[in-house]
Amino acid sequence: MGVDYSIIKKIYREVTPFVILTALAEIGAGALLTGLTDFYAILPGLILLLPGLMEARGNISASLGQRLGSAIHLGVIDWKLGFNDDLKENVKSSLFLGFVVAFVLACLAFFVSSLIGLSGLSLLGFILIALLTAFLSGITQIAITVLVALYSAHKGLDPDNITIPVLATLGDVFTVLYLLIVVRTIVWASTFLPI
């Protein structure tokens, strides 16, 4: 059983820098999350929505990243082939899955929060927050995934090594940021709209 040292070296060289960046960015995201504590006081049900939303978005994007990595290795998707049908199907699926999961999560979060007596937000409010956040973070994460996967392969790096760590670094930061903006907007809108 021969271990291939060139594989080990390539993985170490390509993955390590992004992993260290992930650590730093996540500590930043943690600080950003503390910005949400005010909102938890206004809208306690959000604490049920945020972890699920971040996890679902992460999973959908990681699947997209893995599929693109496989497709690039097989030559089905490539920087030079551009936005072909295979890439389009992948992007559409990822966006659609994000919407469906966000919608279901919003309904679940509403019912659970009503059951355990966390008030503060209507079903419509939950759905609006979840869908808007899913839309914004979906578009951003899909763009990052596609660009990083294609460009890293174009530059001779292995997209399997690069795409997921970059996503992990940026994905959560964007989701928390968007959620903060969306919640602020919905809370503001609820002063004059029946949400």
Added chain:
Amino acid sequence: MAQMYKMSRIVRESLPILLSILGFSLFTGHNLETAFGIFVTQFPFLIIMVPAFINMAGGFASVFAARITSRLLLGELDRKYRPYGILFSDLIGLALVALTGFMVLSLITFGINVFFFGIEVSLFALFVIILVSGIFTTILMCGTGLFVAYVVVRKKLDPDNFTPPIITTLGDAVGTLLLVFLIRMILLA
């Protein structure tokens, strides 16, 4: 070249698993986080590294899974992951990255606490807590990824749709529990 990906197939394969995980994370995940939140109030300085810790472990296992599924599709590895030399090269490479990553995370956590918050914490204890729980979680997630891909490929499904949600969900739960256990053992002893 014939089109390889169809939205209907991706959605059909991904949606059931994503929705089941949603239920899981809403109930189990939430309880775990609440319990963990109460627990770490005794050690507020540790909160800053928890999201990074969980994401890093998930990241290592996902890179591993991504590499393995590409190799399976390319035929570089057969369905039983032979030749094992390639499989172990990937595993050793990622284990070294994980070791470096968790050591750096321990150092960052130590640095922030000492220099920003003036909290005295043993660097050695942090190393043990983060490295042991991190490496164990990463290995468990990689093993799960191998198992999931093996089963999924046998059923002629696309492993890229299944490995990320399953390994990260399991990794989050095990990683968090292990962190709590080690903090309890080492810092409360």
